[in-house]
Amino acid sequence: MAHANSFQRVVLIVLDGVGIGALPDASEYGDQDAATLPHVAAAVGGLPLNNLAKLGLGELIDLPDTISQPKCCYWGRMAEQSEGKDSVTGHWELAGVIQDKAFATFPHGFPxxxxxxxxxxxxxxxxxxxxxxxxxxxxxxxxxxxxxxxxxxxxxxxxxxxxxxxxxxxxxxxxxxxxxxxxxxxxxxxxxxxxxxxxxxxxxxxxxxxxxxxxxxQKPSAPTLLQKMKKNGFATYGVGKINDLFAGEGLSKVLPSKNNAEGMAKTLQALAQIKYGLVMTNLVDFDMLYGHRLDYQGFASALLDFDRWLPELQQNFGDQDLLLITADHGCDPTTPGTDHTREYVPLLAWSPSLREQGSLGERSSFADVGATIAENFAIDFSTGHSFLADLV
CATH class of the missing domain: 3.30.70.1250 (Phosphopentomutase)
Structure with missing residues (x-):
């Protein structure tokens, strides 16, 4: 089903709340001092995320306790184009839907x-x-x-x-x-x-x-990557809270999870079932359990757990599989307040078939992820800029 020179399966993992530094407009949200992952690493005195470093994370932020070097992978960081900093907005943008108006909040209660x-x-x-x-x-x-x-x-x-x-x-x-x-x-x-x-x-x-x-x-305000893929006959698996974030739209199979451990297990389960298509996973614990509760120790521990699990996931990949790891916003547990934070998110790309490593630079929208997956599956997509050609 996939066209020549493309990947048959894409696994997109969203580390909920794992931002890597304040966006230029962060001060408009009161988040000018936010830098979730660097601050968590500093607060615990170092964070040896060696497997993520092999995928290029150490090229994006300082990880002093990490000794691994990137190999056969690509890395970059992405800015959010949409207004707002919530999970729905971030995930919709990854799937190609840009919000020009932030969802309404009611900090003093509803009228x-x-x-x-x-x-x-x-x-x-x-x-x-x-x-x-x-x-x-x-x-x-x-x-x-x-x-x-x-x-x-x-x-x-x-x-x-x-x-x-x-x-x-x-x-x-x-x-x-x-x-x-x-x-x-x-x-x-x-x-x-x-x-x-x-x-x-x-x-x-x-x-x-x-x-x-x-x-x-709310249902997405425009057709998403998931909806377009499903319409074109590709499998779309949603792991974790993906189903809720997209109001059930565009998913051929839903695998809910209660925590990161279950989400990681169900990602492996989905990978074992899918032949052509996309597995989109949200790992929620960073945000829900630790970021909002200002628990940087728990946040760090969850990152280490994910890092230790990565090789198990990679062992299930073949040359026609692509892994993308990113986030939807920040949720810095070291800054005042318990809200999400307006930050850049990491972009890590890896496949066993890649023979080189390099930077994907700074991307102007999360939608570049959706554009890349869409180009891979030869699906018409008008939002974002694909980096598929850079993966050599």
Whole structure:
């Protein structure tokens, strides 16, 4: 199915939140001091990511404890062209959709017109309506929710409308129905996602979120690489939260995962199944567990785990396979605040068939990744600039 001189399988791994330095416009987002990966490495006194260094990471940032040199690979860094710095925007841009308007955020809670319509259409007056962490909000309002049956509405630094409810008070399926109502209400307000947050427990001391989380995201605003590939008959596998980020659009198979370890295992599983096409993986722990929680030690540990796993992945590659590793934004755990950070992201390219190494330079858009994969599979693509010809 792939045309001559191309790769039959591409594995695109997105290290969620692993930026490598502030973008020129980072000050507009308050992120001028951000540099996620360099800062994490410095905070832990060195980060020997030897396998990533073999793919060129050490050519992009200083990794003093790393001794490996790049071999038969290409490296570069990419700037985000879209407005904003959230995961959906970053992933959409990788797949060729540029957002010229950032998703709306509500750091002081949602306006009365949204909350009033929510109460009118659901028959439920919500608690909260503040920006808060998911664990803090349960401690603050969980018991009142159980007592009154009123759902908890909250947001974060991201463009999200989150609804938390105890599974014994509002069962998950009912909660999902409420989220679908909220999704329609929020359409005119450019909110990226509605998220159902079911929880369990008996008191504020032991309330905990369950695995029943479900996202209701906006659909991509234009056809993505995934949709174009699927339409052209190629397999498109989404590992981790790829399905949520693209609202299920353009995927021929979905392999959800709860953490990085499961995401890495399912990437291998997908690779064993696919013959022609794309495996797109999101590894979420860097962002979700460590970046937002300002845990640079955990962040570093997760990077080391990924680095140790890389050779296992590479052993499953043949000469007609291409590995691309990048990120969707930064999430610097060493700077003030718990928000994502506006940063360059790494671009690492490797295949057993490559015979040289070199720089892909600074790319002006994440969409160059989508353009490269599209050219490889002879798919019409109008966004970004392919670097396929540079991979020799």
């Amino acid at each position: 009365a017109e949204i909350i009033d319509q929510f109460a009118a259409e659901t028959g439920l007056a919500p608690l909260g309506n503040i920006a808060a962490s998911g664990t803090d909000i349960l401690r603050q309002l969980g018991e009142e929710h159980v007592r009154t049956g009123r759902p908890i509405v909250y947001t974060s630094s991201d463009s999200v409308f989150q609804i938390a409810a105890h599974e014994d008070v509002i069962p998950p399926e009912q909660l999902y129905g409420i989220c679908r109502i909220a999704e329609k209400i929020l359409l005119p307000f450019n909110v990226c996602r509605v998220i159902a947050r079911p929880f369990s427990g008996t008191s504020a001391d032991n309330f905990k979120r369950t695995s029943g989380r479900h996202d209701f995201p």
